[in-house]
Amino acid sequence: MLFSVIGNYSLFLGLFLGLVLIYLSVKNFKNPKLLDAKILSFTFLQFFLVVISFLCLVLSFVLSDFSNETVFNNSHTTKPFFYKIAGTWGNHEGSLLLWLLVLTLFILIFLIRTKNQPIKYRILTLIFQQIIIIGFFIFLIKTSNPFNYIYPVPTEGLGLNPILQDPALAIHPPILYLGYVGSSIIFSSVLAATTLNIVTQKWASHIKKWALGSWIFLTLGILLGSIWAYYELGWGGFWFWDPVENVSLMPWLALTTLLHCILVLEKKLILTSWVIILSISTFALSMSGTFLVRSGILNSVHTFANDPERGLFILIFLFSLIFLSLFIFFFFHKTNKNNLSNFFWLSKETAIIVNNWFMMYFLSVVLIGTVYPIFLDVLSSQKISVGPPFYHKLIIPFLVPFLLIMAIGPKLKWIKSNLDDKIYLISLLIISIFLSILIVKNFSSNFLINTILISSSLYLFFITLRDFFIKGFKNLAQNIAHFGFSLLILSILFNSLFSSEIITNLRVGETFQNTKAKIVFESIRQKEEENYKSIIGNFIVQDSKGKIENLSPELRIYNQPNIATSEADIKTTLLSDKFIVINMLQNQDFFNVRYQVKPFMLWIWLSVILISFGGLVSFVKKKYEK
């Protein structure tokens, strides 16, 4: 009760401070000799108030204060302590409060870390950021206040969806939001820089850190969500082209492109308009990600509770922000005429620009696949869905030139270049093609496309691998990230080529056998936990080589809410995962058993970690080397 009141008033005070801050900033902007000391302290105060509000919500969850509607809807007294805390952001209201928390935190860090930037620029960034912050305050208070009362006070809550009671999903939203919200700083900063016409090399090297930071978090956030889907949803895949996954991939694609453009901008004063547009779209995509997930417009397996009013608000807010930024872009942006287009075709710039096109192409494919069903529904009320074949067909063929340019591009020099050591480049290409023919030759289906795909990713793999030795610490960050990417594509390809699956219905004691494996359903046992009962099956699986593995997948039946979830049992080794999941069928003695052998799963996760590690190396490096 008490905490709800404190939390609620902190929010109102924070909103008020946002307005005060805009007033102070405008006043200071007219007379910009020194940054008003009040601005910094008020920004800190605003952040502090949101922290208090957030802590109040956490405490309400921990104390199971069911007079709070959010707690009532999403918690339960028997829920483990860890998930009481994590449950704070496992719902719509709490996760938006987390958004707000990160928004205020980032603008504070921005103000502290930019002491040597022009004062006008800092103030203007603050103003734009405060506009976003105020928008989110109003959104939170008006449509999704986390501190609403219920009276009479219920004695027990409704509980958290069991599928969300999972460690990976407890930290997935905060990490993802750090990435999403990081792009808000890039957005505000690019608008400020455009208005003041200081989109320069100096600005680029300063904003690069922010782009890198949010890129790292976004990458890790997507990875965590993917790992969770792999072991919790029981489908044995890591990416389903589900709309909710797509909306996190789209800002990532835009941000990755932006990162590369900023590198070009930092070297040479070109592509400025492109950088501005990309910054705006990254943030717009991050926000529409929140909008699409939270409004329930998307028909997705991850759909949570929805409310049309929320969607409408974010939509209006988003459109006004985009309108504002386009206005600024067209009225204030002046292109530098002096420095244009004096680079040649065979240069690093060209390679980056061409790969930018590919990225934009991938982005538009994902975008169309995600929003087309919504449009069709609105226009003709026809219900459709777009499945994985659409994405595979449109994306996979273009991965080949993408990978090849990714391999050759970094070898080129800025402005104008001739390819050195052609012999190496060509011989590596031949080796890659030869190797991939060896790998693929036993598979009759799609021989050609698989060979081409594997050779191009092997090519990138070898070239980056070789660069570790001949270049050493030069370009290390980029090399790690590109190496990670080649490893990722290779692992995904091998994974999809060599996976095998058995789905069958078994009774306890029965045995399934085919040429690939023998599955014995030995026994089941039951276990009682605080908030769920579990049924654990014991399976003995013997593969074609006679290797025996004991696997015990679990079926959890939670008491509040009364939902069953499957906990897959996964035996991970360096080369492959053995994955088994069971499911009970209502009023039947059959269990639905799904057994999969998934090669290189571990490498998919590792390579994504490697990619973000590349970002980290670049982040901590003092100065970008030539």
Add this chain to the structure above:
Amino acid sequence: MYGRKVKLRFLFVALILITLILTVFLVLKSLEENVIYFQSPSEIKALSELDKKKIRIGGMVKKNSILVEASEVKFIITDFKNEINVTYTGAIPNLFAEDKGVVAEGFLKDRNFFSATKILAKHDENYMPPEVKEALGER
């Protein structure tokens, strides 16, 4: 005739245009091929011609209709006006149960038989896919 710069710029613009047109063409074409339509049992009964393409059917799983055999699962999807028999081989999601909403993806054999290749899972027991809600009317 023209300077090198003009030629370059012309080439650049042409390249962009070609890529754009190609993109739009590719995307539209493959959308047309890969889109999956959603239908209710009543809509299928009313079909004049059976579609060979993959579709989705949504409704409620009829009470006492689930029948499990070693290799497949049979059940009936109903929208309380019409129903359709479904046979399915594959993994079954946690929230699949009688008297609950379901979406099945697969191919029509005729107006009464549907062979499903996938049953879609939903995260929330109270959640009803919007299509199913609509197909069921205001129940």
